[in-house]
Amino acid sequence: MSKREAKHPKGLRVLFFTEMWERFGYYLMLGILALYLMDPKGGMGLPKAEAYDIVGTYLGLVYLTPFLGGLLADRILGYRKAILIGGVLMGLGYLGLAIPGYTALWTSLLLIIIGNGFFKPNISTLLGNLYSSDQYKKYKDAGYNFFYMGINIGAFVCNFVAAYMRNAYGWGYAFAAAGIGMFIGLAWFLYGTRHIKEADVIKPANEADMPVSKVLLYVFLPVLVVGALAWFAIPGNILGSDSTDAFIFGCVPVVIFYFSLWWKADKNDKKQISALLAVFAVVIVFWAVFKQNATALTGFAETYTDRQIPAKIQPVLKPFGMLQEVDTKVDSFPKYDAYFRPLKDVEEYKIKVLSPNPYFQNLPKDQWPAEGQKLDLISTEVFQSVNPFFIVLLTPLLVAFFAFLRTRGKEPSTPAKIGWGLFITGLSTLVMAAAVNFNDITTMKASAWWLIGSYMVVTVGELCLSPIGLSLVSKVSPVRITSLMMGGWFLSTSIGNKLSGVLASMWDNYDNKAYFFYVNFAACMLAALAIFAMIKWLRNIINQHS
Structure with a gap:
């Protein structure tokens, strides 16, 4: 047995590649969803704010359903069966997006949302269970870091596939590629299931635990009812849009349920649950x-x-579908005013519009292609691969760095890592604010290096927080409700994802776009301070129960 195999169970490889392919499909679809919704040529042709709101709502719901999927796996299905059900539903949803029209769009998104609820919390829980023995326990954080690297290998590769498929064949083929990736992942999971069988253990519930039937009746049903009432019955938009009202108010019964877990827990479990709920918030x-x-x-x-590239490089990239052709044909694009807001009135468009394509809005007219000619640009979705590229690159370095600190007794505690992750994430927003301040983005393009630099910084923050958070839930949760608490982690992800769409939909409200990023920076700093204020309390609980 090699040194690495001694540290990590064989099941890590099974879950690593399963999650890699699942995330290939997930991030391929996510990387092009907003672009597809806004594209009038082959897409849905929606205004920017509406497209962002849909993406934010989808991101919220896709991480809300793990609450239910985790509960059903913990109590009834087991983890492997739940993963297979979720993977099949997600694969069908990606394939369904290849069909044009609103019916296919909403049906497919629903399948993906439900499928992710069964898949996401349970594969993370299975991984944690593989590290439950004394042989592997101390390597759990590193195992989650490697698992997270697998996620991002899939997330890195998928955007190049998406660019090629949509530029060469169209949106439908790109979405179909996501579905194929999902089913490849399921095939690998079935092939390696013997290595994870022992980790698929359903823990008996306590007498105080609410039965699944009551959870469905008193929690899940109220989510649907409250969400529907917020959408249809509340006059006006309290939180910005009907979908935001429905989502946020719909989450209230789930939040109350998690609070009730803490309220009814015994003395030992109460400490563990309270620590996790504080981190989730x-x-x-x-x-x-x-x-x-x-x-x-x-x-x-x-x-x-600035997405233009030297002419010498274009022949290398074009066969791979990484170049997007744009032109100045008026009917090819939505109509935008000087502030890049969609215009519905054609006469208003003729008066105020600066160009037919948003890319040309802040490009001097002498740099526009001549009428009838096209300009080759790097496809927008390729930038989605920058973050996973840095994750794959930096994960081994960060694991080695924390191992180095561990040997000297100076490794930060798990909550400290989360706090530093929030702080570093805030710094990434300052990079984007600097991009705005050092460039007049209403009249010129910002270098792509600003965006790449921001992604690099946020990647460090992400690596300090996201995989560590998964490991924390696995280590601290009461064993009988580990997957349910993993669903709580994804509930916090869900609410944050929805708020990301809410924040993004306000982009056009800022005349100085730097203030958009300053708001994000302030939020991260306040959250980091909150974690550091609780760090001693959190560390004591974690040390007692991990």
Whole structure:
């Protein structure tokens, strides 16, 4: 047995590649969803704010359902069966997005949302169970870091596939590629299931635990009822849009349920649950900022970033579908005014519009292609691969760095890592604020290096927080409700994801776009301070129960 195999169970490889392919499909779809919704040629042709709101709502719901999927796996299905059910539903949803039209769009998104609820919390729980023995326990954080690297190998590769498929064949083929990736992952999971069988153990519930039937009746049903009432019955938009009202108010019964877990728990479990709930509440801010890579930062790449490349490199990239052709044909694009807001009135468009394509809005007219000619640009979705590239690159370095500190007794505690993750994430927003301040983005393009630099900084923050958070839930949760508490981690992800869409939809409200990023920075700093204020209390609980 090699040194590495002695540290990590064989099941790590099974879950590593399963999650890699699942995330290939997930991030391929997510990387192009907003672009597809806004594209009038082959897409849905929606205004930016509406597209961002849909993406934010999807991101919120796709991480809300793990609450239910984790509960069903903990009590009834077991983890492997739940993963298979979720993977099949997600694969069908990705394939369904290849069909044009609103019916296919909403049906497919629903399948993905439900499928992710069964898949996501349970594969993370299985991984934690593999490290439950004394032989592997001390390597759990490193195991989650390697698992997280697998996620991001899939997230890195998928955007190049998406660019090639949509540029060469169209949106439908790109979405179909996501579905194929999902089913490849399921095939690998079935092949290696013998290595994870022992980790698929259903823990008996306590007498005080609410039965699944009551959870469905008193929690899940109220989510649907409250969400529907907020959408249809509340006059006006309290929180910005009907979908935001429905989502936030719909989450209230789930939040109450998790609070009730703490309230009814015995003395030992209460400490563990309270520590996790405190962390869940704070990391909402991280996800609200981080997930803007699918909305605001995608918009920044599409409109404000210099995506032109030297002519000598174009023949190398073009066969791989990484180049996007744009022209000045008026009917090819939505109509935008000087502030890049969609215009519905054609006459108003003729008076105020600066160009037919948002990319040309802040490009001097002498740099526009001549009428009838096209300009080759790096495809916008390729920028989605920058973050996973840095994760793959930096994960081994960060694992080695923490191992080095551990040998000297100076490794930060788990809550300290989360606090530093929030702080570093805040610094990434300052990089984007600097991009705005050092460039007049209403009249010129910002260098792509600003966006790349921001992604590099936020990646360090992400690595300090996201995989460590998964490991924390696995270590600290009461064993009988580990997957349910993993669902709580994803509930915080869900609320943060939805808020990311809310924040991004306000982009057009800022005349000085730097203030958009300053708001994100302030939120991260406040969240980091909250974690550091609780660090002694959290560390004591974690040390007692991990």
